[in-house]
Amino acid sequence: xxxxxxxGIRFKDGELYILDQQLLPHNEDLILVKDVDxxxxxxxxxxxxxxxxxxxxAGLALAKFSKGIDExxxxxxxxxxxxxxxxxxxxxxxxxxxxxAHLKEENFHQFxxxxxxxxxxxxxxxxDKMAEYGAELIQDGDGILTHxxxxxxxxxxxxxxxxxxxxxxxxxxxxxxxxxETRPLLQGARLTAWELEQxxxxxxxxxxxxxxxxxxxxxxxxxFIGSDRVALNGDFAxxxxxxxxxxxxxxxxIPFYPVAPYTTIDFECETGDGIPIEEREAYEVRGVxxxxxxxxxxxxxxxxxxxxxxxxxxxxxxxxxxxxxVFTQEMLKNGALKNL
Ligand code: MRU
Numbered sequence: 001x002x003x004x005x006x007x008g009i010r011f012k013d014g015e016l017y018i019l020d021q022q023l024l025p026h027n028e029d030l031i032l033v034k035d036v037d038x039x040x041x042x043x044x045x046x047x048x049x050x051x052x053x054x055x056x057x058a059g060l061a062l063a064k065f066s067k068g069i070d071e072x073x074x075x076x077x078x079x080x081x082x083x084x085x086x087x088x089x090x091x092x093x094x095x096x097x098x099x100x101a102h103l104k105e106e107n108f109h110q111f112x113x114x115x116x117x118x119x120x121x122x123x124x125x126x127x128d129k130m131a132e133y134g135a136e137l138i139q140d141g142d143g144i145l146t147h148x149x150x151x152x153x154x155x156x157x158x159x160x161x162x163x164x165x166x167x168x169x170x171x172x173x174x175x176x177x178x179x180x181e182t183r184p185l186l187q188g189a190r191l192t193a194w195e196l197e198q199x200x201x202x203x204x205x206x207x208x209x210x211x212x213x214x215x216x217x218x219x220x221x222x223x224f225i226g227s228d229r230v231a232l233n234g235d236f237a238x239x240x241x242x243x244x245x246x247x248x249x250x251x252x253x254i255p256f257y258p259v260a261p262y263t264t265i266d267f268e269c270e271t272g273d274g275i276p277i278e279e280r281e282a283y284e285v286r287g288v289x290x291x292x293x294x295x296x297x298x299x300x301x302x303x304x305x306x307x308x309x310x311x312x313x314x315x316x317x318x319x320x321x322x323x324x325x326v327f328t329q330e331m332l333k334n335g336a337l338k339n340l
Contacts, residue, residue: 001063001113004120007152008048009057011120016060018048021153025194026291033057036065036078043085043092046185050154051228051264055091056119058082062099063109063116072103079103087276088237088309089228090266095119119263120156126261127157129323134164134224134259137319137326140173142221145211147180148239149191150226150259161224161259162195164321169201177203178214182239184284184306208241215252223249224321227260234314234332235272236260240307246316255318262324265337272311280306 004011008019016033022045023029031047033039039061042048048057062082066075083096095115102111138144144165151162158166168175177196182188189205196203206214214220223245230236236258249256269275282304283289287296298304320327320337327336 001060001117004060004117004156006120006124006156008053008154009060009120009156011060014064016057016064018042018057019153020047021049021191022047022289023291024153025190033061033064036061036081039065040081040085043082049187050149051089051091051226052123052155052160052261053153054086054089055095055263056116056123056156058085058092059095059099059116059119062096063112066112067109072108075108076100076103086278088278089264091263094263123155123261123263124157126263126323127155127159127163130160130259130261130321131158131163131167133323133326134161134257134321135167135171135173137255137257137321138164138168138173138175138222141175142168142173143176143178143214143219145178145180145214145220145223145245146192147188147225147242147245148182149187149195151192151195153191153195154226159195160226160261161257162192164224164259165196165201166199169199175201177201178211178220179203179205180208180211180241180245181205182241183208184288186288186290187239190290211245212248215248215254220254223254223256225256225258227258227264228309229269229275230258230260230265230320230337231269231272231275232265232267232335232337233271234317234320234327234329234337235275235311236317236320237272237275237277237309237311240310243310243312246312249318250316256316257319257321258312258317259321262322262340265322265340272313275309275311277310278308280308282306
């Protein structure tokens with residue numbers, strides 16, 4: 001398979017490397033992926049994370065580690081293990097299912113490689129298209145609020161929501177980005193801040209609980225966020241905390257834009273009620289782990305709830321920015337995604 005290179009995922013000389021997102025921004029460590037179980041662990045620990053990146057890295061791992069294995073049952077088991085590694089972001093299922101559809105072919109290994117490379121290369125183009133569409137909506141002087149991390153780390157290209165922000169900056173628009181820290185895993189404070197800093201875009205980190213105040217005091221003109229799964233009616237799942245932002249946006253009359261490629265649309269899922277929500281381990285809420293160590297501030301065995309995602313209803317969406325175009329709430333409600 002040929003070499004592929006993005007900020008978070010590299011395929012070089014037949015080896016697959018993942019930039020460890022748990023250690024960013026202070027350490028930039030590349031992990032050499034050893035086998036399918038290792039890839040599953042890397043995905044589950046959020047060393048690679050974000051909807052497109054999970055799908056792309058799982059696809060590359062399947063192509064690489066199934067090479068030379070002719071027993072189809074074994075290959076299918078590898079694929080299903082990867083497919084089940086995280087439940088909410090649908091891109092993972094999309095990539096693995098595209099590959100599995102070739103399993104009956106005689107030369108399925110060749111198809112696997114082609115699909116894995118295609119998932120990577122296609123994503124670069126999809127990001128560019130979303131960035132173009134989204135940046136049109138940004139005006140000079142806008143304050144923009146974003147949540148979680150949606151940039152180069154989570155795609156093969158420029159990102160989803162953050163790609164839009166990069167593009168507006170490239171166009172010379174003066175913007176200021178308010179970055180939700182994004183508890184519990186702090187993807188905003190650790191990763192989005194790092195990416196914005198590298199791009200030279202002015203930003204301020206805020207704790208999630210400050211978002212309402214920023215909106216009320218007129219600092220935020222637009223909200224751009226990513227998505228892990230979009231239902232056909234326009235409801236969508238994203239990092240926990242997105243739903244409350246959508247409610248606040250509606251209350252304060254601030255445009256609220258989810259940004260995602262068509263590979264994040266679940267064409268089997270009619271409404272947000274059908275989206276599975278991952279529940280993660282308690283230690284993530286009792287404290288924090290990273291390059292700085294392991295801190296627990298709560299009672300060691302404190303009971304915890306830790307849903308990693310929530311669903312925002314289409315009623316709170318101003319427009320969905322996709323590589324296929326910009327779909328207003330009205331278009332979404334009229335079934336625009338069903339006819340893609
Ligand atoms: O749990 P994570 O860090 O994988 O969640 C990621 C997000 O929720 C992103 O906002 C989402 O994937 C959209 S950006 C591609």
